[in-house]
Amino acid sequence: MNSSRKLIVEILDRMEKQDSYLNILLPSYFSKHRLDSLDKALLQEISYGVTRFKKKLDWIIGQFLVYKDKQIPLTVRNILRIAVYQFFYLEKIPDYAIVNESVELVKNSSYRGYAGMINAVLRNITRKSTEIIWPDRGEEPVKYISVFYSFPEWLVERWIKRFGLEMCQDICAASNIRSDLALRVNILKIDMAQFQKILTQFKISFKLSPFLPDIALNVKGFDDIANSPIYRKGLFSIQDESSMLASEFLAPLAGETIIDMCSGPGGKTAHIAQIMQSKGTIFALEKNKSRLEMVQKEASRLGIDMIVPVLADSCLLIKEYLEKADKILVDAPCSGTGVIRKKPDIKWKKWGRNYFKELNKTQENLLETAARYLKPGGELLYTTCSLEKEENEDIILRFLKKNTNFVVRESSQFVKEKGLVKYDSSIKEAIQIVPGYSGSNMDGFYIVKMRKVG
Structure with missing residues (x-):
């Protein structure tokens, strides 16, 4: 011990x-x-x-x-x-x-x-x-939330300014709750009913996802998951529901050409392939060799053979992809403040003065490059696991101002069908999922889809 x-x-x-x-x-x-x-x-x-x-x-x-x-x-x-x-x-x-x-x-x-x-x-x-004596919430609300929920004061102050005191406290509380393990069923190999029977045989408790009941469920007591025979057989993947919603909203069709601009480690790439029934082509771009190998390994485990791995910096233009894609996913590098419940060390990282400046440059370069890869009439989905407006709506508003041939796609029907509670931002069509506000078992995510009209 x-x-x-x-x-x-x-x-x-x-x-x-x-x-x-x-x-x-x-x-x-x-x-x-x-x-x-x-x-x-x-x-x-x-x-x-x-x-x-x-x-x-x-x-x-x-x-x-x-x-x-x-x-x-x-x-x-x-x-x-x-x-x-x-x-x-x-x-x-x-x-x-x-x-x-x-x-x-x-x-x-x-x-x-x-x-x-x-x-x-x-x-x-x-x-x-x-x-034990705690800070007084009435007299020192920032200090109280910071100490009792264990968050740095600067982040608490930032969220109070953005969301208000009560919602900030809810976000901090939800971000401290250990999430249930969300699984996405590999519908290329097994359907949900069959998968539930297998989980019951293994005595693993589960409940269907309220947002994606046909493909996702939350489990408890599933230990040493990577060594389980049903994982090795590729019957499911581990992926949070918020992340799955991004691929679902992209809505790729069988036979289409898709470009995933930041594919590693491959969760969304594989999900897109499953939605497409493994018919068509996905160019999986990734500049990190080990992460690209993870994409290939995941595709092989799941029995997917339509993913083309490409070792490349997605911020740099590749001429052979110009106007080649029907749909593009930009899952941009970000601060990760929406996934603190899974990665609590994120909240202790210090943001320097140029933190967003450096991130924004990458995010904007990814969008600008992706825009040139998209066919006229094609759709581009931008997503982050962040709650920060500087890397979400601010990025999109600047992109739209510069690229007048892009329009934001409506999301209200999708939000209604999935039963989502989204936080309203300055782009009303965007989907901002906030821990605590959107549900206690949800990661924070920002999702917006744009169409190239000419």
Whole structure:
């Protein structure tokens, strides 16, 4: 047990020192260390949990430190965070065991001199957990939301300005809820009724997606999913419902030519192929070789043979694609603020002064290049997993001003059919999905479709 927690400390230390991402670090640790399924689950639970609630945990710890201004080494602080997370969010481990393991952890580190402090602080927290004082919501709403929901103050201030106080709190609360695992059934190999029977045989609980009941469902208790026989057979893919909605709204037809401008790792590319019944051609552009290999691997697993992988920077024009595509997907690189519940480390990344300037340049270049690949009468779908207007409606408004031969397509019928609750932005036809506002199990997404009229 202690060896697992030692790895968690190492992972959390690396994240802060190297500005790494959990979804990249964890798989590397799983492949490097021999861990059973329980240890893997524990590593994932605590690593994500501590990252998600880091500021809240530090607030609790701070109330029980004798010398509050004393700088605590990162490793020691992470040992404290791990323990406090277990106190408040994991019920199966007794408090005394958590304290003892934490003391042993620090004794076996380079900071054994902190063993007494850790023992005293943690025992104090277990005795006085009901006495924790939070910022006053009425007097300091930004600080309250920031601490209680564990978000940086600058992001809370930004969202209050954009969405208002109540909605900002709802977004933060929803972004801390661990999402159910959403699966997209591979209709090229199996239908939904057959897939439900298989899940029932495997004793995996599920419920149909309220938005896409014919192809998607949410599951619980599906452990070690990548090694399951039904995954290896390509009967389904893992993909959030918001992401699936983008491909559905693109509405590609069998036999069409599609260009996916940023295809890696291949979730939307494969979904588009399935909608097209694997008939036609999808040019999957991706500048990162390893991500392009993921697209190819996913297509092979799912039995899709109409995807043409292209290793290329999508911001640079490829003349052979000029006016070649019936439809184009631009799933643009973005801040990712809509998917914080899946990637909690995003909220701790610091945005520099030129953050949006650099992102916007890429987003605009992708759109301008895609526009030239599209046939007259063709449709271009732009999407991000962001809540920020600078990389959503602001980008589209500038594009439309420059490209007067494009018009925004209506979305009201699609929104009504799918039962979506969208947040109204300055482009009324766009679909802005916001966590909490649009549903508690929804990632934040921005989706807008444009038609080239000449």
